[in-house]
Amino acid sequence: MASxxxxxxxxxxxxALPENKGQMQYQLATVDTSGxxxxxxxxxxxxxxxxxxxxxxxxxxxTDVRTPKVTDMRANPYVELCWFLTGSKDQFRIxxxxxxxxxxxxxxxxxxxxxxxLDKLSEQGFDWEKKRxxxxxxxxxxxxxxxxxPPQGSTIGSYEVANEWLKTLSKSNQxxxxxxxxxxxxxxxxxxxxxxxxxxxxxxxxxxxxxRRTKFMRNGEDWSEEFVVP
Amino acid sequence: MASxxxxxxxxxxxxALPENKGQMQYQLATVDTSGxxxxxxxxxxxxxxxxxxxxxxxxxxxTDVRTPKVTDMRANPYVELCWFLTGSKDQFRIxxxxxxxxxxxxxxxxxxxxxxxLDKLSEQGFDWEKKRxxxxxxxxxxxxxxxxxPPQGSTIGSYEVANEWLKTLSKSNQxxxxxxxxxxxxxxxxxxxxxxxxxxxxxxxxxxxxxRRTKFMRNGEDWSEEFVVP
Numbered sequence: 001m002a003s004x005x006x007x008x009x010x011x012x013x014x015x016a017l018p019e020n021k022g023q024m025q026y027q028l029a030t031v032d033t034s035g036x037x038x039x040x041x042x043x044x045x046x047x048x049x050x051x052x053x054x055x056x057x058x059x060x061x062x063t064d065v066r067t068p069k070v071t072d073m074r075a076n077p078y079v080e081l082c083w084f085l086t087g088s089k090d091q092f093r094i095x096x097x098x099x100x101x102x103x104x105x106x107x108x109x110x111x112x113x114x115x116x117x118l119d120k121l122s123e124q125g126f127d128w129e130k131k132r133x134x135x136x137x138x139x140x141x142x143x144x145x146x147x148x149x150p151p152q153g154s155t156i157g158s159y160e161v162a163n164e165w166l167k168t169l170s171k172s173n174q175x176x177x178x179x180x181x182x183x184x185x186x187x188x189x190x191x192x193x194x195x196x197x198x199x200x201x202x203x204x205x206x207x208x209x210x211x212r213r214t215k216f217m218r219n220g221e222d223w224s225e226e227f228v229v230p
Numbered sequence: 231m232a233s234x235x236x237x238x239x240x241x242x243x244x245x246a247l248p249e250n251k252g253q254m255q256y257q258l259a260t261v262d263t264s265g266x267x268x269x270x271x272x273x274x275x276x277x278x279x280x281x282x283x284x285x286x287x288x289x290x291x292x293t294d295v296r297t298p299k300v301t302d303m304r305a306n307p308y309v310e311l312c313w314f315l316t317g318s319k320d321q322f323r324i325x326x327x328x329x330x331x332x333x334x335x336x337x338x339x340x341x342x343x344x345x346x347x348l349d350k351l352s353e354q355g356f357d358w359e360k361k362r363x364x365x366x367x368x369x370x371x372x373x374x375x376x377x378x379x380p381p382q383g384s385t386i387g388s389y390e391v392a393n394e395w396l397k398t399l400s401k402s403n404q405x406x407x408x409x410x411x412x413x414x415x416x417x418x419x420x421x422x423x424x425x426x427x428x429x430x431x432x433x434x435x436x437x438x439x440x441x442r443r444t445k446f447m448r449n450g451e452d453w454s455e456e457f458v459v460p
């Protein structure tokens with residue numbers, strides 16, 4: 001059985017370092033419908049893999065289905081992220097096909113190119129809705145409330161309008177009032193997973209001496225790696 | 231006379247804060263010749279403007295003409311950057327046409343779409359070669375030496391090969407041996423400026439209460455701004 005690619009251990013080790021605490025976000029590049037690039041900060045959620053396929057890890061991020069980045073990814077479902085963990089000076093650039101996993105209550109666009117890892121997960125009957133709800137429930141209360149705001153980037157009359165928005169939102173098993181439940185439903189409807197199937201990874205260890213840079217490429221189910229000039 | 235756009239003061243103030251010290255780089259998104267996005271860390275150099283045109287600032291970054299990002303930008307001369315200054319939690323996303331300013335000794339590709347600010351600088355006879363040499367001279371000696379390495383991303387036999395590369399390189403007026411001079415010439419030939427003419431700027435002040443997000447757009451020579459949902 002093929003094994004876990006070395007970049008995955010590198011990324012997981014870097015994430016676990018105390019000096020990288022709180023750096024659970026990366027910059028994600030997309031291409032819009034007119035062919036222009038965009039880059040935005042996205043929150044990391046987890047890495048999973050199909051059962052018995054440790055060589056096919058996928059990266060799960062979180063987003064809002066109402067954002068322009070989702071529109072970009074539906075039109076051009078291939079992305080690259082740059083994750084610079086400043087404490088340890090590890091930089092990971094990861095690219096591959098992307099899929100958006102929205103609420104089942106939201107119209108789901110065609111999901112783009114097939115991807116080995118995501119197709120394998122589907123084949124194994126992976127429960128994406130359970131994963132989506134669990135990811136939402138695991139957020140801190142102030143973050144969950146963000147999915148109740150008007151769509152990001154839409155015009156408001158003044159900055160102070162934001163004072164009227166919901167500040168915190170409980171998790172699914174702690175909702176008390178009818179209002180809480182409605183807010184939770186609204187937020188969960190807007191919440192989506194953004195799943196990347198990595199096929200190229202470029203890892204720079206800038207704190208090493210000499211600096212190290214390694215490129216990993218997946219061909220079919222096999223990972224190869226090479227040392228390159230940093 | 232039109233005045234300096236408010237985002238520029240915001241960016242310059244954020245850069246000057248002690249809590250943002252050492253954060254002089256951003257993530258730059260480009261589109262490659264097959265239409266796929268890439269995102270890489272790029273070093274900031276300076277902001278300049280055409281004389282008597284404070285409303286047309288351009289951002290100067292530094293790069294190596296031999297890198298794939300330069301190939302991307304020559305094919306698709308429109309970029310977006312995301313600059314998250316983590317100390318003050320200010321995020322600037324800036325997009326617009328880009329131009330590469332290489333050594334006059336390097337074949338210069340067609341420079342893409344015309345841009346208001348860069349055309350104005352040319353019209354005023356701005357000395358780009360002087361600016362390029364000054365930017366290179368202002369780098370610390372260990373950084374200048376990086377432009378003598380083999381091309382970034384090219385394959386090497388082992389990480390240790392890097393131990394043989396040049397460690398430091400003096401500035402133009404402190405070159406002593408013939409070898410120093412040759413190294414300086416080689417590095418300066420590879421060194422290029424990457425100049426972005428901003429036409430959209432999206433500024434998030436995440437530490438403000440409530441959080442603020444402002445979009446700035448340039449139409450012709452005029453900047454407009456609007457408050458939007460963070």
